[in-house]
Amino acid sequence: MSEKWYVVHCNTGSEDTVKRYIYQQMEMDSCPDMIADVLVPTETLEEQLKGGKKKTSEKKFFPGYLLVKTELNDDSWHFLRNIPKVIGFVGGKVKDGKLDPDSVPSVEESEINKMRNKIEEGTLKPTPKVMFDKGESVKVIEGPFESFTGIVEEVKVEKGKIQVIVEIFGRATPIDLDFNQVERI
Numbered sequence: 001m002s003e004k005w006y007v008v009h010c011n012t013g014s015e016d017t018v019k020r021y022i023y024q025q026m027e028m029d030s031c032p033d034m035i036a037d038v039l040v041p042t043e044t045l046e047e048q049l050k051g052g053k054k055k056t057s058e059k060k061f062f063p064g065y066l067l068v069k070t071e072l073n074d075d076s077w078h079f080l081r082n083i084p085k086v087i088g089f090v091g092g093k094v095k096d097g098k099l100d101p102d103s104v105p106s107v108e109e110s111e112i113n114k115m116r117n118k119i120e121e122g123t124l125k126p127t128p129k130v131m132f133d134k135g136e137s138v139k140v141i142e143g144p145f146e147s148f149t150g151i152v153e154e155v156k157v158e159k160g161k162i163q164v165i166v167e168i169f170g171r172a173t174p175i176d177l178d179f180n181q182v183e184r185i
Contacts, residue, residue, distance in 0.1 A: 003036050003071050004106035007090040012064035014085040015040045019066060021083045034079050037069040041115050046160070047130065047180075054160075065090070067112065072101045130179055131155070132162050138182040140164070145175060149185060 010018045019038045026034050041061035046054055070076045072089075077099040080086055093103035132138065136152045150166035153174055160179050165172050 003069050005039075005067050005069050005109065005112050006072060006104055006106055007062075008066050008068050008080060009087040009090050010064060010066060011085040011087070015060055015064070015066050018083060018085050021085070022068070022080070025079070025083060029079075031079070034076055035068050035070045039067040039069075039112065039115070041067070041119055043119065061115070061118075067107060067115075072099075072104055072106075074098055077101075131157075132179070132182070132184075137185040138162075138164060139185050140166070140177065140181060141183050142181040143177065145177075150175075 008018075019040055022035055022038055026032050042058045043061060044056055045059050046056050068080065070080075077089070077092075081088060089099070089104045091103065091105045093100050132152050132155050134152055134155060138150060138152055140146055140148045140150070145166060148166045148168075150164040152162050153165045154163040156162065161176050162179065162182065163174050163176050164182065165174050167173070
């Protein structure tokens, strides 16, 4: 049996801690090859703040889960089960107090590569934390058009801007605004 990727369930919010525990435990147990790799899929979110400042944060794709690459057997199962905050493998069945390795579904390497690409893209091009949809009603909260309401006409995610149609002197007028200058109604 060779190394495959498996989904491990852990306490939500502890994914990075569990990853660190796995590497520390392998070092303490002198078994550096027990787990080949650990992946906590995250994406970078960017939030526009007032004054044009930007705040970035990370969001987990799968809160409460991480991916491990290992050769699944009794040793690796017990090793991971004894890591603090680990609940167990997703989908595994226990038979006679031992994990049935054939019952644990693995994740294809191609899926892991897609996830890694998405993580890389997210890091290079952060996703805005607040998204707007065409046709949505918004209120302008900052700038010369403050307190105007309008309808989103166009969303320019890569620029962090939206075009809003507001009524000025009885005429529908398009204005470009930053995401942080509007809020949903």
